[in-house]
Amino acid sequence: MAVEQSGRRLAILTEGHTEPVTGKTASSVLRYRPEEVVALIDGTQAGRTAHELLGVGGETPIVATLAECKGANALMIGIAPSGGRIPPAWKAIILDALNQGMDVVSGLHEFISNDPAFVAAAAKSGATITDVRKNNENEVAHRLNIREECLRIHTVGQDCCVGKMLAAIELTNAMKARGHDAKFVASGQTGIMIEGDGVPIDCVVADFVNGAIEKQILAHQHHEMLFIEGQGSLAHPKYSAVTLGLLHGCAPHGMIMCYEAARPATHGMEYVPLTSLAKLVEVYEVMANLMGPSKVIGVAMNSRRLDDDQAEVEREKVRAELGLPVCDVIRHGSDELVEAVLAMRPQLVAR
Amino acid sequence: MAVEQSGRRLAILTEGHTEPVTGKTASSVLRYRPEEVVALIDGTQAGRTAHELLGVGGETPIVATLAECKGANALMIGIAPSGGRIPPAWKAIILDALNQGMDVVSGLHEFISNDPAFVAAAAKSGATITDVRKNNENEVAHRLNIREECLRIHTVGQDCCVGKMLAAIELTNAMKARGHDAKFVASGQTGIMIEGDGVPIDCVVADFVNGAIEKQILAHQHHEMLFIEGQGSLAHPKYSAVTLGLLHGCAPHGMIMCYEAARPATHGMEYVPLTSLAKLVEVYEVMANLMGPSKVIGVAMNSRRLDDDQAEVEREKVRAELGLPVCDVIRHGSDELVEAVLAMRPQLVAR
Numbered sequence: 001m002a003v004e005q006s007g008r009r010l011a012i013l014t015e016g017h018t019e020p021v022t023g024k025t026a027s028s029v030l031r032y033r034p035e036e037v038v039a040l041i042d043g044t045q046a047g048r049t050a051h052e053l054l055g056v057g058g059e060t061p062i063v064a065t066l067a068e069c070k071g072a073n074a075l076m077i078g079i080a081p082s083g084g085r086i087p088p089a090w091k092a093i094i095l096d097a098l099n100q101g102m103d104v105v106s107g108l109h110e111f112i113s114n115d116p117a118f119v120a121a122a123a124k125s126g127a128t129i130t131d132v133r134k135n136n137e138n139e140v141a142h143r144l145n146i147r148e149e150c151l152r153i154h155t156v157g158q159d160c161c162v163g164k165m166l167a168a169i170e171l172t173n174a175m176k177a178r179g180h181d182a183k184f185v186a187s188g189q190t191g192i193m194i195e196g197d198g199v200p201i202d203c204v205v206a207d208f209v210n211g212a213i214e215k216q217i218l219a220h221q222h223h224e225m226l227f228i229e230g231q232g233s234l235a236h237p238k239y240s241a242v243t244l245g246l247l248h249g250c251a252p253h254g255m256i257m258c259y260e261a262a263r264p265a266t267h268g269m270e271y272v273p274l275t276s277l278a279k280l281v282e283v284y285e286v287m288a289n290l291m292g293p294s295k296v297i298g299v300a301m302n303s304r305r306l307d308d309d310q311a312e313v314e315r316e317k318v319r320a321e322l323g324l325p326v327c328d329v330i331r332h333g334s335d336e337l338v339e340a341v342l343a344m345r346p347q348l349v350a351r
Numbered sequence: 352m353a354v355e356q357s358g359r360r361l362a363i364l365t366e367g368h369t370e371p372v373t374g375k376t377a378s379s380v381l382r383y384r385p386e387e388v389v390a391l392i393d394g395t396q397a398g399r400t401a402h403e404l405l406g407v408g409g410e411t412p413i414v415a416t417l418a419e420c421k422g423a424n425a426l427m428i429g430i431a432p433s434g435g436r437i438p439p440a441w442k443a444i445i446l447d448a449l450n451q452g453m454d455v456v457s458g459l460h461e462f463i464s465n466d467p468a469f470v471a472a473a474a475k476s477g478a479t480i481t482d483v484r485k486n487n488e489n490e491v492a493h494r495l496n497i498r499e500e501c502l503r504i505h506t507v508g509q510d511c512c513v514g515k516m517l518a519a520i521e522l523t524n525a526m527k528a529r530g531h532d533a534k535f536v537a538s539g540q541t542g543i544m545i546e547g548d549g550v551p552i553d554c555v556v557a558d559f560v561n562g563a564i565e566k567q568i569l570a571h572q573h574h575e576m577l578f579i580e581g582q583g584s585l586a587h588p589k590y591s592a593v594t595l596g597l598l599h600g601c602a603p604h605g606m607i608m609c610y611e612a613a614r615p616a617t618h619g620m621e622y623v624p625l626t627s628l629a630k631l632v633e634v635y636e637v638m639a640n641l642m643g644p645s646k647v648i649g650v651a652m653n654s655r656r657l658d659d660d661q662a663e664v665e666r667e668k669v670r671a672e673l674g675l676p677v678c679d680v681i682r683h684g685s686d687e688l689v690e691a692v693l694a695m696r697p698q699l700v701a702r
Binding site: 109138140141142143144201202203204205206207209210211234235237238239240241242243244245246248249269271272275282283286287290291 | 495591592
């Protein structure tokens with residue numbers, strides 16, 4: 001999956017969801033590609049700024065209508081709801097954009113390009129429709145021709161929406177800043193929208209999940225190191241199939257455990273308690289080691305619910321409990337995790 | 352997925368693959384629905400009988416051409432190759448069948464109904480095309496409204512093609528023979544062809560794998576007990592995503608571990624060693640217990656590579672090693688496993 005990014009000026013639709021969790025596509029694009037974003041569209045929050053609601057995006061305005069997004073040439077769907085359907089109220093806005101010749105980029109499971117009205121509007125105006133999750137992956141994994149000298153680090157998690165993509169991107173960028181040849185391997189719609197390539201793994205036919213991420217590894221293993229975005233959790237009742245396919249398909253040398261501090265229960269399933277981090281370290285290592293030697297080498301803590309003091313207490317608690325480096329890559333920077341990754345390389349050479 | 356079965360008289364295409372592993376669709380339909388099978392089509396084995404090559408199906412003839420399948424009104428594709436493509440040489444036979452008005456039933460990943468030539472031929476002759484793997488599953492799992500009094504037993508395995516479907520069907524039939532209200536829940540194309548319903552889980556979009564099998568559980572939990580067909584293995588490099596989605600989506604109370612004695616390596620990946628049964632018992636229990644209390648309660652040994660004496664030695668060895676009942680459900684019957692399943696019910700009531 002490749003997404004055209006040059007010359008893009010985005011209006012991002014987040015109607016009723018301009019908040020960090022459901023609106024994570026919007027907040028992530030604002031964080032990593034802010035120069036492309038003209039405005040967010042959310043009639044319930046018009047007049048406010050992206051920074052006020054999402055903590056990123058600075059003065060990027062929130063407006064009520066598409067007409068107010070002056071200069072935008074593309075509409076991006078900025079939410080990723082469970083199940084991935086197009087909210088019915090948004091259909092008129094999408095149609096309006098296509099009629100005006102604005103390209104539409106969507107990461108929903110329900111494809112824009114499957115609706116004849118949208119396709120007809122795009123054909124008439126010359127707009128393009130990019131359904132980031134649309135794919136035709138049809139290869140099983142083979143576990144052949146893998147270059148073991150390319151270090152593979154996989155961000156895994158306790159739950160959905162805890163910061164696996166963010167940790168992988170931050171580590172990639174930190175490694176690049178230190179002069180390393182690092183590449184972010186996106187496995188979700190938001191990551192693909194940011195990186196411009198990757199595989200929408202949760203939308204691949206089940207038999208080909210392991211193979212689809214293996215194909216990404218084969219395509220990018222000429223780099224020195226890959227940071228492969230994880231999805232869901234091995235303990236997630238809805239998405240564990242996706243998580244294990246990713247884990248086995250990329251067969252990481254090292255894993256970064258991602259979680260959100262003070263999250264009370266499974267995201268979107270408040271009746272499902274979270275599995276403890278200590279148990280999950282065991283579970284991920286047991287499963288990863290079925291493919292090859294692998295261990296959890298650090299923890300990326302998402303501390304957005306905590307203040308600085310609380311975050312420090314939590315960080316020390318988890319460090320002591322797991323005996324691993326712990327940091328919030330946004331609050332603390334990623335240095336501790338960078339060191340943990342770099343420490344893996346001699347072992348790799350010795351394998 | 353539902354498959355029409357009444358009045359069906361099948362020609363089964365197994366060209367070049369009339370053997371138990373790749374031809375498992377053929378051999379399984381012959382085992383459980385022999386009265387429907389007119390002949391197998393395999394020019395490389397014409398003149399022999401099904402029993403000689405597959406060990407089932409008695410005197411069912413193997414013929415060279417479709418024209419020799421007198422009285423057949425449907426053509427079934429009898430193989431399930433890795434990747435699931437239509438072998439190019441078979442296209443003429445499929446087209447010939449459709450032109451004659453014979454229905455076509457296929458479990459391949461590559462859909463017969465996606466080829467305009469096949470669709471046109473069927474439309475002209477009035478034949479139907481049933482792609483058993485075609486599905487539109489689009490619901491995530493919820494873990495709500497599950498009737499815990501319905502006993503859920505899941506057949507899991509060391510590898511592909513070891514007898515997980517067979518064990519589930521044999522246990523279902525043995526329970527029915529004892530007067531229990533048991534139902535086989537098919538999760539693969541062959542199981543669906545035999546049972547007439549189920550879900551082709553390996554062809555479901557990854558996000559909906561757990562949900563698709565949960566939907567089957569919700570649909571059938573009015574029965575006393577369900578035997579849910581497993582797929583692949585948690586240690587399989589290609590298919591582990593499918594396996595975990597099934598395991599978590601059906602959240603079994605008990606698991607039957609299935610393996611083939613004396614198999615030298617992973618099926619179709621001879622460079623991948625098999626994970627030991629003892630390790631796999633640990634792995635399946637760790638993963639199943641993330642959803643609820645569950646344990647491996649017995650072992651279904653596929654001893655087709657062994658003679659009676661060897662099978663007895665192997666059975667005793669595995670019994671001693673794992674401390675579990677062990678039987679080959681074909682060679683020994685399933686009584687030991689039936690007892691192990693029935694022994695679970697008091698615990699269930701006490702939960």
